[in-house]
Amino acid sequence: MLLLKRLLLLGVAACAPLIATADEYPNATVRLVVAFPPGGGTDGAARLLAEKLGPELGQAIVVDNRAGAGGTIGAQSVARARPDGYTLLLGTGAELLINPVTRKSAPYELLKDFVPITEVGGVTFVLVVPANSPAGSVQDLVAHAKSMPGKLNFSSFGMGSTNHLVGELFLSATGTKATHVPYQGSQQAMTALLSGEVDFAFETAAVALPQIKAGKLKALATPSPQRLKDLPDVPTLQEVGYKDLVAEGWMGVFAPAGTPAPVIQKLGQALVKVIRQPDVDARLTSRGVLVTASDTDAFRKKLAVEFDKWRRVAKDANVSLD
Structure with missing residues (x-):
């Protein structure tokens, strides 16, 4: 009985940091991992979000570029991180969906190893x-x-x-x-x-x-379903005769699986507020991002559909990274 009590106390003590983090979050710098090198579209969006999200949360948000293996290295580092809300991923379909579905054994599963917080928008x-x-x-x-x-x-x-x-x-x-x-x-x-x-x-x-x-x-x-706002004279691939060749990417913010729900909720509310600011919307749009600011539930549903779609596409196109 004494041993059982000690084990229970140890278990409560182990959970205490997460509970405290959920109540007080954030009280330290937050890392926003980008799985690609500086200078790309994802990196630019991450730096914009970090700039605006920091003041909203009252803590610094630092962009951490962890490139390599088609984005797998950066994504995997977040999947393995402590689920306390202090390590996040600005992820895209490239490393989170397409890379895994083109491998026989993926290093992570999107909806098992990550919690989708907010979709930032579509990528053209x-x-x-x-x-x-x-x-x-x-x-x-x-x-x-x-x-x-x-x-x-x-x-x-x-x-x-x-x-x-x-x-x-x-x-x-x-x-x-x-x-x-x-x-x-x-x-x-x-x-x-x-x-x-x-x-x-x-x-x-x-x-x-x-x-x-x-x-x-x-x-x-453009492979988008409609012409791009900034390139109105450039046709879609559908318009030039390839009716089934339609594709867009997406980007969103994720946390490691197991991150406390109150932390996810607080992050989601802050992100949606920031993304919907007119200047942020305009700057993201100028980067070719079709802003959505979808919440956790809507984003999760979209990801399930996207996973099935790209798995079929990879199979039909016979693309394999193994």
Whole structure:
């Protein structure tokens, strides 16, 4: 009996930090992990959220870039972190959905190892080529690729990333072949595209827009279901004849599984308030993010649908990282 009481006391003591954290949260710096290098669209959104969320919570929010393995390293570090609300992930479909569904054994399960707090919004992509590319349209690019089977290259910001899979979908839908060249993040992939190291890419609008406006890239199409606000003259892939080639990404904030519900609730309320601020909405929109600010329940339901969708897409496109 004495041993049982001691074990119970130890159990209560072990839970005490989490209970205290839930009541007093936050009373220390919060880390917001980004699973990609600095300079990309996800990193930019994270720094904006950190800037605004810190004052809302009354504590500093520090962005921690943990890149590698298509985002898996950063995501895994959060899944393994203490579930107290002080380590969060600004995650995307790339590392949390697509990477796992393209592997036989994934290092984590999205809805088992993470708690979705808030969806920030959808992420749009643009099919781009260097300014000196002979391709002036999707039809030109397809014809060029078919005339040189397997000779063209396309970049992505990591093996198993969203734009890798969208690229593979494009090849499948157009009946073309090209070599995938993965890089460690959007910045490196963009550098390769601008230098002519690769021939085309499905880049996030956030990263591609400045280069398009500067005349360094040509935008041929978007895989989004509608034209992009900042590129009204660029058609969708549906409009140019590929009716089933529709794809968008998303980004949201996650905590490790087991994080106390009151902490999740407080974070969710603060995030929604911040994301809906007019200046934040405008800055995210300018980065190609279609702001949603969905709460935990709505976000969880969306993720379940997205998981099934991308698993089918990976299977149909025969994309495997094993």
